Amino acid sequence: MRLGESDLAITVSGTDKGNLDAADIMSIDLSGHSVSGKKSSAETSLHLQLYRRDPNIGAVLHTHSVNATVCSELVADELRFEGLELLKAFDGITSHEASLALPVFDNTQDIVSLAEQVERHMRTAGQGHGYLIRGHGLYTWGTTMSDCMRHLEALEYLLEYHLIKNGVAKQ
Amino acid sequence: MRLGESDLAITVSGTDKGNLDAADIMSIDLSGHSVSGKKSSAETSLHLQLYRRDPNIGAVLHTHSVNATVCSELVADELRFEGLELLKAFDGITSHEASLALPVFDNTQDIVSLAEQVERHMRTAGQGHGYLIRGHGLYTWGTTMSDCMRHLEALEYLLEYHLIKNGVAKQ
Amino acid sequence: MRLGESDLAITVSGTDKGNLDAADIMSIDLSGHSVSGKKSSAETSLHLQLYRRDPNIGAVLHTHSVNATVCSELVADELRFEGLELLKAFDGITSHEASLALPVFDNTQDIVSLAEQVERHMRTAGQGHGYLIRGHGLYTWGTTMSDCMRHLEALEYLLEYHLIKNGVAKQ
Amino acid sequence: MRLGESDLAITVSGTDKGNLDAADIMSIDLSGHSVSGKKSSAETSLHLQLYRRDPNIGAVLHTHSVNATVCSELVADELRFEGLELLKAFDGITSHEASLALPVFDNTQDIVSLAEQVERHMRTAGQGHGYLIRGHGLYTWGTTMSDCMRHLEALEYLLEYHLIKNGVAKQ
Numbered sequence: 001m002r003l004g005e006s007d008l009a010i011t012v013s014g015t016d017k018g019n020l021d022a023a024d025i026m027s028i029d030l031s032g033h034s035v036s037g038k039k040s041s042a043e044t045s046l047h048l049q050l051y052r053r054d055p056n057i058g059a060v061l062h063t064h065s066v067n068a069t070v071c072s073e074l075v076a077d078e079l080r081f082e083g084l085e086l087l088k089a090f091d092g093i094t095s096h097e098a099s100l101a102l103p104v105f106d107n108t109q110d111i112v113s114l115a116e117q118v119e120r121h122m123r124t125a126g127q128g129h130g131y132l133i134r135g136h137g138l139y140t141w142g143t144t145m146s147d148c149m150r151h152l153e154a155l156e157y158l159l160e161y162h163l164i165k166n167g168v169a170k171q
Numbered sequence: 172m173r174l175g176e177s178d179l180a181i182t183v184s185g186t187d188k189g190n191l192d193a194a195d196i197m198s199i200d201l202s203g204h205s206v207s208g209k210k211s212s213a214e215t216s217l218h219l220q221l222y223r224r225d226p227n228i229g230a231v232l233h234t235h236s237v238n239a240t241v242c243s244e245l246v247a248d249e250l251r252f253e254g255l256e257l258l259k260a261f262d263g264i265t266s267h268e269a270s271l272a273l274p275v276f277d278n279t280q281d282i283v284s285l286a287e288q289v290e291r292h293m294r295t296a297g298q299g300h301g302y303l304i305r306g307h308g309l310y311t312w313g314t315t316m317s318d319c320m321r322h323l324e325a326l327e328y329l330l331e332y333h334l335i336k337n338g339v340a341k342q
Numbered sequence: 343m344r345l346g347e348s349d350l351a352i353t354v355s356g357t358d359k360g361n362l363d364a365a366d367i368m369s370i371d372l373s374g375h376s377v378s379g380k381k382s383s384a385e386t387s388l389h390l391q392l393y394r395r396d397p398n399i400g401a402v403l404h405t406h407s408v409n410a411t412v413c414s415e416l417v418a419d420e421l422r423f424e425g426l427e428l429l430k431a432f433d434g435i436t437s438h439e440a441s442l443a444l445p446v447f448d449n450t451q452d453i454v455s456l457a458e459q460v461e462r463h464m465r466t467a468g469q470g471h472g473y474l475i476r477g478h479g480l481y482t483w484g485t486t487m488s489d490c491m492r493h494l495e496a497l498e499y500l501l502e503y504h505l506i507k508n509g510v511a512k513q
Numbered sequence: 514m515r516l517g518e519s520d521l522a523i524t525v526s527g528t529d530k531g532n533l534d535a536a537d538i539m540s541i542d543l544s545g546h547s548v549s550g551k552k553s554s555a556e557t558s559l560h561l562q563l564y565r566r567d568p569n570i571g572a573v574l575h576t577h578s579v580n581a582t583v584c585s586e587l588v589a590d591e592l593r594f595e596g597l598e599l600l601k602a603f604d605g606i607t608s609h610e611a612s613l614a615l616p617v618f619d620n621t622q623d624i625v626s627l628a629e630q631v632e633r634h635m636r637t638a639g640q641g642h643g644y645l646i647r648g649h650g651l652y653t654w655g656t657t658m659s660d661c662m663r664h665l666e667a668l669e670y671l672l673e674y675h676l677i678k679n680g681v682a683k684q
Binding site for chain 4: 425426427428436437438439492499502503506507509
C-alpha cells in the first residue's frame with residue numbers, strides 16, 4: 001500500500017501470509033530501498049513496477065488461490081470476460097457490455113525480468129486491472145486499498161465463474 | 172422491504188453490499204420517489220415492478236452468486252425444476268410433484284425496459300417465485316422477509332443442484 | 343432422539359431447521375401420539391419405523407444436502423461404497439475391506455407407505471446404516487446421538503467423494 | 514509430535530479427531546511403548562517409521578480429506594506436481610522448476626507391513642514430503658509442527674488443484 005508519494009508498505013520476505021502482524025510489514029521507497037534494513041518480499045519488483053508507472057495506484061494485492069493457479073494453466077495468453085454485470089466492479093466500467101482481459105505471463109524466479117515483461121505488455125495492451133502468473137497467482141491493484149480489495153473479489157469471482165462454467169459446458 | 176402500503180426500504184445507490192449500515196438503507200414510495208433526496212439503487216425499477224403488481228409481496232432480494240451467473244448462461248429461456256422435495260420451500264407448493272420455472276431475461280443497463288419485460292412475462296406465464304438476469308444475478312420475493320430469505324436459500328440450493336448434477340451427468 | 347423406552351423427541355411440524363429452539367422440539371410415543379397436542383414432523387412415520395424395529399436405535403437424523411439430492415438421482419436402486427478406510431466410521435465395520443449399500447427409495451408424500459417400503463427392504467436386505475429418498479434427502483441412525491452424528495458425517499463424506507470422483511473420472 | 518529424542522506425543526486410539534482434549538494425547542517412545550498404559554493410535558507404526566528414520570522430523574500429521582481419498586484412486590503409483598510456485602512451500606525447494614512426487618500405497622489393516630513398505634520405498638525413491646494411502650488419506654511431516662502444517666496446507670492445495678484442473682481439462 002502506498003503511504004506517501006514514494007513511501008510504500010510491503011510484507012517482509014518469507015512471512016506466513018496467514019499469520020501476519022505489524023512486524024511483518026515494512027516500509028520501502030519507490031526504488032525498493034528499505035529504511036529499516038529488513039528484506040522485503042521476493043516479489044517487490046512486481047509491486048514497484050505498478051506504483052512507479054501510475055501515481056493513482058494506491059494499493060497492490062497478490063494472491064495464490066487454487067482457482068487462479070488452475071485458470072493460469074488453461075489458456076495460452078489471456079482470459080477474457082465479456083457480458084457480465086460484475087465487470088461494473090472494476091474502476092471505469094459502467095456496463096456489462098465491456099470486455100476485460102486478464103493476461104497470463106509465464107512464471108520465472110527472475111522477478112526483475114518478469115516486472116519488465118509486465119511493463120512492456122502494459123505499454124501496448126493497456127494497464128488493465130490485473131494479471132496472472134502461470135502456475136503461481138494473481139496480481140491486482142486499485143486507487144485505494146478498498147478499490148483493490150473490490151477488484152480482487154471481482155477477479156476471484158470471474159475465475160470461479162470460468163471454472164464452473166467450463167466444467168459443465170459439455171453437457 | 173415494504174414498510175407500509177406505499178413505503179419501501181431499499182439500498183442507496185452504489186453501496187458495498189457486504190458492508191451495509193443503517194445509512195445505506197433509504198426509503199422510497201411506490202413511484203420511486205425518495206423522501207430524503209438520496210439516490211436509490213440503480214435497479215430500483217425492478218423492485219418497484221414487484222411491489223406494484225402484488226400487495227402481498229413484502230420483501231424482494233437480489234443477489235449475484237457465481238452459480239446464478241453460470242446457470243443464467245447455460246439455458247436459453249428458463250431453468251425448470253421438477254420432482255424435488257425442496258420445491259415445498261416455496262409458498263403454495265405442497266408436494267415434490269410440482270414444476271418450478273425460473274425464467275432468464277437478457278441483461279441490459281436500461282432497467283425500466285427490463286422491468287417492463289418482466290411485467291409482460293408475468294402477465295402471461297404467471298408471477299412465479301424468482302427470475303434470473305443473464306450474466307447478472309437472481310431476483311426473488313416473498314410475503315415477509317423470512318419467506319423471501321427461504322425462497323432465496325431454496326433457489327440457491329436448486330442452482331447448485333443443477334450445476335453439480337450436470338457436471339457429473341455424462342459419466 | 344429416544345428419551346426412554348417408548349418416549350421420543352422429534353421436531354414440531356413446519357419448523358425452520360436452521361433456527362430451532364426448545365419449543366420446536368416435542369415428545370411423542372412409539373405409536374406417534376403427541377402428549378402436548380402439538381403436531382409432529384410430517385415425516386414422523388419414517389422416524390418411528392426405525393425406533394420400533396430396533397431398540398438399540400437411540401437417534402435418527404434426516405438431512406437435505408445438495409449432494410444427497412444429486413446422488414439420489416444418479417443411480418437406480420443404491421449407491422455402494424467399497425475399499426474405503428472411512429467405512430470404519432460405521433458401527434460394526436472394522437476394515438476398509440467392507441461394502442456399504444445406501445439404498446434409494448422413490449419419493450412420495452405418502453409417508454406411511456414409504457415407511458412400510460423401507461421396513462420391507464430392511465427385512466430382506468438388512469438394516470444397514472442409512473438410506474436416500476430420491477430428490478429429497480438422507481436418513482441415518484445410531485445407538486447414541488454421537489454415533490448418529492458420526493454416521494451422518496461419514497455418509498456426507500461418501501456422497502461428496504462419489505460426486506468428485508465421478509466428476510473427474512473420464513479424464 | 515516429537516517431545517524429546519525418543520519421546521513422542523500421539524493421539525490415543527479411537528478418539529474423535531474433531532473433538533480432542535488433553536486426555537486424548539498420550540506419550541510413547543520410539544519403540545512404541547506407552548508409559549501411561551493407554552493404547553496409542555492404530556496407525557502408530559506409520560508415525561514411528563518416520564520419527565525413527567530421520568531425527569530432523571519433529572512432527573507428523575495424518576488427515577482424511579475427501580480430495581485426498583479421491584486423488585489416491587485416480588492414479589496407479591504416484592501423483593507428480595511440476596512447475597508450480599507453491600512447491601516453494603516445501604523445505605528445500607526454492608524454485609517452481611521442481612518436481613514433487615506424492616507416492617500412493619495400497620491400503621491395508623496390517624499397519625506394520627505398510628510401514629515397512631513405506632520405509633523400503635523411501636530408501637530407493639527418497640524420503641519426499643508426504644504420501645497417500647489409497648482410499649484412506651494423507652501423511653506428511655516436517656522439522657517443526659509449523660513446517661508440518663505448511664506442508665499439509667500445501668499438499669491439500671495441490672490435491673484440490675489436481676481435481677479442479679482435471680475436472681475441466683477436457684473442455
